Amino acid sequence: MPPPAKTPSAKTESAAAPSPRTDRLDARVLEGLVGYNARRAWLIVSTVFADRMAPYGLKQIDFSVLSLLAHNPGATSRQLCNTLDILPPNLVSLVATLDGRGLIERRPHPHDGRAVGLHLTPAGETLIREAEQAVVQLETEASSRLSTRERETLIKLLQKIYL
Amino acid sequence: MPPPAKTPSAKTESAAAPSPRTDRLDARVLEGLVGYNARRAWLIVSTVFADRMAPYGLKQIDFSVLSLLAHNPGATSRQLCNTLDILPPNLVSLVATLDGRGLIERRPHPHDGRAVGLHLTPAGETLIREAEQAVVQLETEASSRLSTRERETLIKLLQKIYL
DNA sequence: TATTGTTATACTCTATAACTATA
């Protein structure tokens, strides 16, 4: 059996340079891991998201909550928590802030006296409509090196992991 | 122009159920975003990672540092920071802990008196060798619904975003 | 003057325990 074809190694670049003194290291092991790559990609999209959503005063979690309420009027905190995988105590101040900004409204739940139905206000509706458009735009730019087909494939494969 | 074909909406499930009272909400807008999906997928892999690496006493960042040092002996803190996109102050206690555990060693840098070359100890070499195998295994399981080809495609597409 | 590594610190995110009011 012939020796296996070696993948190019950083060490073989130059036999006389044990300390290449570059700023970047050989990260090929990490770059072969789904977890590492998913986090790095998310970090990039995240940064663009934060920049573009700053004018709307929305962080990622705020956007998620408003977008869910736009398409699920009357949803409860518990439903938001289950859908977004966040813990109830961490949603409280968030909902309170959105309420204080006049973007959402808390109404008594029709069938359950313990629960509170969350609804977008007209201001909230307007804001999330604009924000959703901005997010679609920002997502397209952040993944501009992917074709439409590739982007769809990427999302489909990611969902095979968590959905 | 005819009305556009409606995508199936949660609202059309039943005209008499304005509050479906389910635990899951319609999240199709979010599920169309790369950022959202990348984060959700990373969260899953992350959980599996934490469970399987607990016996080794390694968090993700510890694993990344040790793995980089295994393939880049003598790397400096600054190089680790640049490669992993973390800030220097946040690496200090981390390196100190790995040093305290006897997994890495700090040696004076040959060409730069300010810098410190980081090296794995024999114990560190052994640990990261086992840990890398465990991570490959855990990654395969966490992405078990993907074929080998799909997993490669996923990684390639993620790297198109951040690399 | 610029860079490496460091300290101190603050802010955000995430997690747990315990309470209340309703079911």
Added chain:
DNA sequence: TATAGTTATAGAGTATAACAATA
């Protein structure tokens, strides 16, 4: 007894400013 929402709090993760030693 169990669940929805809340409070308080603790722990991680991430960020900035400022300093000492060296280039």
